[in-house]
Amino acid sequence: MAGNESIFLRAKDxxxxxxxxxxxxxxxxxxxxxKVADPQLGLMKAWRIGDCDSGxxxxxxxxQLIKQAVQAxxxxxxxxxxxxxxxxxxxxxxxxxxxxxxxxxxxAALRGIxxxxxxxxxxxxxxxGNAPTPDTVxxxxxxxxDDYFSFWVGGVLCxxxxxxxxxxxxxxxxxxxAQEVWLEKQLQRAAQTPCRHVLVFQHIPLFLRAPEEExxxxxxxxxxxxxxxxxxxxxGVKAVFSGHYHRNAGGFHDGLDMVVSSAIGCQLGxxxxxxxxxxxxxxxxxHLYHSLDQLTERGIDEDLKKLLA
Numbered sequence: 001m002a003g004n005e006s007i008f009l010r011a012k013d014x015x016x017x018x019x020x021x022x023x024x025x026x027x028x029x030x031x032x033x034x035k036v037a038d039p040q041l042g043l044m045k046a047w048r049i050g051d052c053d054s055g056x057x058x059x060x061x062x063x064q065l066i067k068q069a070v071q072a073x074x075x076x077x078x079x080x081x082x083x084x085x086x087x088x089x090x091x092x093x094x095x096x097x098x099x100x101x102x103x104x105x106x107x108a109a110l111r112g113i114x115x116x117x118x119x120x121x122x123x124x125x126x127x128x129g130n131a132p133t134p135d136t137v138x139x140x141x142x143x144x145x146d147d148y149f150s151f152w153v154g155g156v157l158c159x160x161x162x163x164x165x166x167x168x169x170x171x172x173x174x175x176x177x178a179q180e181v182w183l184e185k186q187l188q189r190a191a192q193t194p195c196r197h198v199l200v201f202q203h204i205p206l207f208l209r210a211p212e213e214e215x216x217x218x219x220x221x222x223x224x225x226x227x228x229x230x231x232x233x234x235x236g237v238k239a240v241f242s243g244h245y246h247r248n249a250g251g252f253h254d255g256l257d258m259v260v261s262s263a264i265g266c267q268l269g270x271x272x273x274x275x276x277x278x279x280x281x282x283x284x285x286x287h288l289y290h291s292l293d294q295l296t297e298r299g300i301d302e303d304l305k306k307l308l309a
Contacts, residue, residue, distance in 0.1 A: 121144040
């Protein structure tokens, strides 16, 4: 557990060491990052056999997919500025007997990534429980770093949120209130601070297709959704990146791009195991889902490469 263990614990005191405003507030030209959703070690077999509540007793398939992604990412030139994992890192819920080994094996698989590529971790419902408690949040923070925080990359402000608080904070209302105070300060500051773009990362999407859609397990409740959309737009948020759906989805709403990516692990639709490549230019945030095989064999899509030139 020595060596690169620190790469898993950089988000602390609501900032990400090395990616702070003082260090990264200036625009330095186009860059890209890799978005990974739902590694969820243990779900693939559990889904096949129809036993998703036991925590998943096998996860070699997911580990191999993560290792393939790590190898492909390490070969990319130029290298991505960061890799963000948008929640549900493992399948076993807090307290499940499989959880500790799943976390250990995911860390081991990720440890092969180029140490110059920061890893950013977002909490999901399987990481915290569907109704998180102070204990489950504390355990996530011990394993992966803060559950919500901000970081800067080349003049771009990024906000990582604990979306499970939006879904069900009944077990930890004081933690939800603390995130709310923090988020409001961040959004007010974003509206007043010169930055090229503002991006949000959270596990549960605001919506899957359109803001007016019905409430669903895979989106946020409409009242909460509308409140966040309004505030994000006022703060100039360009895009919200999520997972949770295990399928590609999302859509634009009045300048806000809701980007829902399918899983690197278990697929619940017709997509392939993959990651999303996101290119940030001075004026735009452009993205495209890449299968792992495509990323391994051909790297980044040529049209996206041109944006980096």
